[in-house]
Amino acid sequence: MRRGLATAAVVVALLGVAVGAELRLGRVQRADPLGRELLYLPSPEVLKVVSVGNPGLAADIFYMWSIQYYSLFEPHERFLYLEPVYNLITDLDPLYFDAYRIGALIMQIQTGGDQRQLQETVQRLFDKGLANLPTSWELAEAAAWDMYMRFRDRRQALRYAEVAAARAGAPARIKRMVGVWRDSEKVWTADDSIAYWRQAVEEAVDAYDRKMSLSKLYDAVAARDRETLDPVLGYLREDLGRCPASWDEVVRRGALVSVPLDYVGNPYGIDPERCELVPLKKISDQ
Amino acid sequence: MSDIQLSVQGLCKTFHPGLFEADVEALKGLSFEVGRGEIFGFLGPNGAGKTTTIKAICEIIRPDAGTISVCGHPHTAPEAKRRLGFMSESPYVYRHLSGREYLRFCGELLGLPRTGMEERIAVVLDEVGMASRADRGLGTYSKGMQQRIGLAQALLGDPELLILDEPMSGLDPLGRRDVRDIILARAAAGATVFFSSHIIPDVEALCDRVAIVVDGTLRAIGAVNELLARDPVSYELTFTGADVGGLATPLEASHERSDATWVRVATPLRDALLAELGGRGALLLSLNPVRISLEDLLVEHSEEPTS
Amino acid sequence: MRAIRAIAANTFREAIRDRILYLFVGFALALVVSTKLFGMLTVGDEAKIVKDIGLASIQFFSMLIAVMMSMLLVSREVDSRTVFIILAKPVRRWQFLVGKYLGLVAIVAANLVFITLVLAVMVLAYTGQWDPMLFFAAAMTLLEMLVLAAFAILFAVLTRPILGSLMTLAVFVVGHTSAELWLLTRQLPGTLTRGLVAVVYYLIPNLERFNFRTEVVHGLPIPPAAVGWAVVYAIAFAAVALVLAALRFRSKDLR
Numbered sequence: 001m002r003r004g005l006a007t008a009a010v011v012v013a014l015l016g017v018a019v020g021a022e023l024r025l026g027r028v029q030r031a032d033p034l035g036r037e038l039l040y041l042p043s044p045e046v047l048k049v050v051s052v053g054n055p056g057l058a059a060d061i062f063y064m065w066s067i068q069y070y071s072l073f074e075p076h077e078r079f080l081y082l083e084p085v086y087n088l089i090t091d092l093d094p095l096y097f098d099a100y101r102i103g104a105l106i107m108q109i110q111t112g113g114d115q116r117q118l119q120e121t122v123q124r125l126f127d128k129g130l131a132n133l134p135t136s137w138e139l140a141e142a143a144a145w146d147m148y149m150r151f152r153d154r155r156q157a158l159r160y161a162e163v164a165a166a167r168a169g170a171p172a173r174i175k176r177m178v179g180v181w182r183d184s185e186k187v188w189t190a191d192d193s194i195a196y197w198r199q200a201v202e203e204a205v206d207a208y209d210r211k212m213s214l215s216k217l218y219d220a221v222a223a224r225d226r227e228t229l230d231p232v233l234g235y236l237r238e239d240l241g242r243c244p245a246s247w248d249e250v251v252r253r254g255a256l257v258s259v260p261l262d263y264v265g266n267p268y269g270i271d272p273e274r275c276e277l278v279p280l281k282k283i284s285d286q
Numbered sequence: 287m288s289d290i291q292l293s294v295q296g297l298c299k300t301f302h303p304g305l306f307e308a309d310v311e312a313l314k315g316l317s318f319e320v321g322r323g324e325i326f327g328f329l330g331p332n333g334a335g336k337t338t339t340i341k342a343i344c345e346i347i348r349p350d351a352g353t354i355s356v357c358g359h360p361h362t363a364p365e366a367k368r369r370l371g372f373m374s375e376s377p378y379v380y381r382h383l384s385g386r387e388y389l390r391f392c393g394e395l396l397g398l399p400r401t402g403m404e405e406r407i408a409v410v411l412d413e414v415g416m417a418s419r420a421d422r423g424l425g426t427y428s429k430g431m432q433q434r435i436g437l438a439q440a441l442l443g444d445p446e447l448l449i450l451d452e453p454m455s456g457l458d459p460l461g462r463r464d465v466r467d468i469i470l471a472r473a474a475a476g477a478t479v480f481f482s483s484h485i486i487p488d489v490e491a492l493c494d495r496v497a498i499v500v501d502g503t504l505r506a507i508g509a510v511n512e513l514l515a516r517d518p519v520s521y522e523l524t525f526t527g528a529d530v531g532g533l534a535t536p537l538e539a540s541h542e543r544s545d546a547t548w549v550r551v552a553t554p555l556r557d558a559l560l561a562e563l564g565g566r567g568a569l570l571l572s573l574n575p576v577r578i579s580l581e582d583l584l585v586e587h588s589e590e591p592t593s
Numbered sequence: 594m595r596a597i598r599a600i601a602a603n604t605f606r607e608a609i610r611d612r613i614l615y616l617f618v619g620f621a622l623a624l625v626v627s628t629k630l631f632g633m634l635t636v637g638d639e640a641k642i643v644k645d646i647g648l649a650s651i652q653f654f655s656m657l658i659a660v661m662m663s664m665l666l667v668s669r670e671v672d673s674r675t676v677f678i679i680l681a682k683p684v685r686r687w688q689f690l691v692g693k694y695l696g697l698v699a700i701v702a703a704n705l706v707f708i709t710l711v712l713a714v715m716v717l718a719y720t721g722q723w724d725p726m727l728f729f730a731a732a733m734t735l736l737e738m739l740v741l742a743a744f745a746i747l748f749a750v751l752t753r754p755i756l757g758s759l760m761t762l763a764v765f766v767v768g769h770t771s772a773e774l775w776l777l778t779r780q781l782p783g784t785l786t787r788g789l790v791a792v793v794y795y796l797i798p799n800l801e802r803f804n805f806r807t808e809v810v811h812g813l814p815i816p817p818a819a820v821g822w823a824v825v826y827a828i829a830f831a832a833v834a835l836v837l838a839a840l841r842f843r844s845k846d847l848r
Contacts, residue, residue, distance in 0.1 A: 045773070052769040053652065053804045057645040064634045064642070095811045098637030301846070344681035347846040364683035372681035378674050380603070382610040394599035395682040439678060449681075 041084055044091035051092075059093035070106050082107050083121050090128060100129030101142050108150050119151045130163060140164030141174055154185050172209040175200060179216060183223075190224035215281075221263040222279040229260055229277050233270065243275035289358070291447050291478040292320040292343070297352035299338055312338045313349070314502040320480055320495075322446075325473050327493035328482035329580070331588045335502040336482040337375065340451045344372050357446050368396065371445030375452040377436035381425030385416055385435050388424060392439040406442065413471075414438045415464055429456045437465065441472070448472060450481035454488055466492060486581045496580070498587050505587040513583060518575030521556045524548045528568035535559040546571050596684045597692040604696025605703075608662050614700070617661070621654040621708050625715060632719070640719045641810055644727070647712035648806045651705055652734045659701050659738050660761050663745035667693045668754035676847065687839035694746050694835060701738045705731055730809040733820075736827040737803040741765055743834035744798075750842045767793070768800035798830045 044055075051058040066085050086103035090096060104122050126143040133139055144160035147153045158181040164174045179196050182188055188196075197217035204210035232255050236244050244250050247259045247267060259267050262279050269278040297316040302309050312335045320326045330336050341347045343354055345362055356366035379388055389407045398406065411417045414434040419427075424435065433456060440448060448469075454462045462485070469479050469492060483489050489496060490510055498506040498513075506513055520538055524546045530537075533549075535558050540549040551559045563570060608614050628646045632639035670676050670693075679689060709731040716724050744764045748757035775794040778787055802823050808815050 045777075049770045049773060051649075052766060053801055054645070054649040054806065056641075056807055056810055057649045060631075060635075060642045060645045064631060067636050068634060093807075095807075095813075096641075098635075098641075102636050341677070341847070344677070346677050346680055348844065367681065367683040370681065372678065374674055374677045376674075377678060379678075380607060380675065382607045383603070387606075391599055391603050392678070392682070395596050395679060395684050397595060397683060436678075 055092040094132040137164040137167040137170040172205045193220040218263045226277045293355045298350045324494045325479045327489040327496040330499035334499045369446040371440035371448045373436045373440040373450045385420035396443045410438045430461045448479045520576045522574045524571040525568045528566045600692025601695035605699045608700040624650045644810045664758040668749040726809045733803045743831035747834045747838040
């Protein structure tokens with residue numbers, strides 16, 4: 001009995017020494033500040049061989065490791081190696097949606113450094129995913145929002161939204177996104193916009209979609225009307241030395257035949273400070 | 287009727303252990319026959335080729351040359367194997383089975399009819415004295431119990447020819463007696479029994495004929511009596527009234543017992559010793575010829591080099 | 594055939610009563626159930642990880658069981674004296690091997706079905722859906738094991754237990770990597786190297802032909818020809834290994 005206890009005590013003591021040594025070793029600074037583990041990332045070919053037919057599992061393991069590793073929010077150079085890590089994961093399993101989407105999100109955590117380069121890196125990952133997952137509108141939509149919210153790049157957001165809209169199964173909101181961003185980036189004419197929104201109203205999938213599309217159609221019509229009618233106000237202002245008070249006055253002075261009406265048949269207003277057309281948007285359910 | 291139940295002719299076998307080890311010539315042209323109803327003993331020192339011969343008969347190894355026939359069939363034929371009951375030396379058996387399950391398994395392999403198999407198993411278990419312990423796992427059996435089950439599976443098919451490799455090894459005297467009784471009973475029922483053994487008293491007691499094998503060749507074969515029929519080589523005497531140290535006649539051995547003196551003397555010197563004892567006034571208590579034992583015969587053959 | 598059935602049943606019984614089997618089954622179960630823990634470590638689709646780990650476990654532990662059980666149940670017996678008593682009976686040597694093989698396959702199959710059931714239940718708990726394709730992937734893994742078990746039997750009669758197990762393990766590893774190696778060496782100029790690698794590739798079963806895990810996890814379409822020919826491939830290779838084993842065993846002296 002006593003011998004057993006003594007042996008157990010010796011074993012525990014030795015374990016304590018070993019654990020203590022390990023803790024100490026963990027604190028010792030080694031020469032490479034970038035994190036040795038990442039310098040020795042194995043290639044996907046090697047991992048495929050090692051996994052004896054389970055590359056998807058190897059991808060999962062690296063993915064989980066990356067989540068854990070990058071979850072500790074300490075923004076320093078470790079984020080530099082993100083692209084190889086997610087390339088490795090997606091080489092092992094090219095159909096791994098989360099690796100693309102969450103990988104892109106994790107990349108975006110980094111706030112310092114060259115944000116331009118970061119955006120290109122993020123886009124490369126998204127583009128790889130979109131190429132490998134040709135039917136995924138979800139990934140394209142995620143890319144569009146990331147471009148808009150994180151990088152404030154409406155051009156790229158529009159590009160990804162268009163990719164998403166072209167893929168089967170894309171919900172109605174994506175088509176609306178495309179329209180909204182085309183409007184805001186002014187990549188098309190007012191007539192194109194009106195035609196687009198008119199079609200959106202016709203193809204509306206539910207009441208909400210219809211309502212939203214109607215609203216956009218209204219705005220598109222108003223935009224076109226503004227294009228044609230604001231110059232009229234400008235001429236009159238030069239003539240009169242002041243902005244016309246109302247569209248009735250414009251008509252009375254002979255500049256227009258009748259009071260312009262908005263898409264739903266209500267008259268427009270005039271913003272007196274800026275001397276521009278103002279839609280009095282009151283869309284009732286039609 | 288003495289048809290031949292086991293015939294071995296010109297059996298040769300050489301083992302090739304490997305690249306760096308010399309070949310071993312285990313059997314060098316062995317021939318013998320065993321008739322129906324005989325109890326035949328196979329004697330020889332370790333490495334003589336007894337187990338090799340038995341393995342050849344059971345087709346566990348293939349001979350390089352020679353023929354073997356079992357119950358009139360070539361030994362490789364299923365008809366031969368159905369009539370043969372084999373028990374190996376210290377049989378290792380499946381530890382996960384009970385004795386009864388193991389016998390059932392053997393019965394299936396023998397192709398015994400399913401109807402009546404359970405009864406047959408019960409009979410055989412009874413015969414070997416394992417009836418009450420048959421349902422325990424074989425892993426729990428002692429050596430003796432394993433031997434008994436090994437014998438039981440050999441007996442299961444009611445074989446015409448029983449081939450037993452060292453059936454008494456590892457058994458206590460009671461166990462050995464039981465095995466002897468079984469062998470005798472089987473022989474009485476008409477089976478032929480062929481067994482190899484180290485235990486000379488058993489062989490002497492049981493066997494009708496004996497073969498002595500040394501170094502892969504057959505040295506002697508025949509009934510025990512014939513083999514041992516020789517003039518005694520020496521005599522044993524017990525006497526009182528004379529001191530051993532003072533005797534002139536050379537002795538082979540001597541021993542002082544509490545009640546008498548015992549000596550052994552070579553046959554040619556017997557009469558001289560008797561005369562000397564008589565001259566000293568010793569009282570002769572007993573005089574017995576020492577017959578050569580089977581053991582002596584075996585040793586004699588073992589020490590002879592191969593011709 | 595009664596002898597074959599008796600030997601197969603006995604082999605199966607021996608495995609069932611051997612505690613080592615339960616060690617493997619326990620580990621496999623623990624791994625599959627522990628995927629719940631892995632789910633906590635990840636962000637996104639947890640069901641994918643459960644399926645990946647589950648199917649990999651089914652493959653890995655089936656392989657371990659095939660290798661281990663073959664060593665314990667076949668190699669050891671062929672190497673020991675238990676087999677003498679069987680061979681002295683009116684049982685042909687090839688019947689002994691086929692019986693052993695079928696018993697081995699039965700044990701692997703039983704284990705595989707059990708773990709797949711557990712996996713399917715776990716996936717049901719995660720996704721609320723019953724995924725029958727998991728059983729398809731497992732069935733293809735069983736085909737893989739049919740081939741591997743046949744090679745295990747072959748090595749059991751060719752060499753000693755531990756060496757035989759290592760060689761079976763080697764067939765498993767090479768069987769999964771030979772396709773990659775062959776693709777890589779096709780670029781190489783030397784015809785001798787290419788020829789050598791081609792020989793290895795064709796003589797060692799390409800076990801990747803039974804790998805439908807990616808399709809099952811990602812829901813991709815599976816061409817029936819891939820499945821049909823895989824079955825033919827498995828049966829052919831298993832038969833080759835068993836025939837070679839029977840030939841060797843026929844003339845083998847048992848010590």
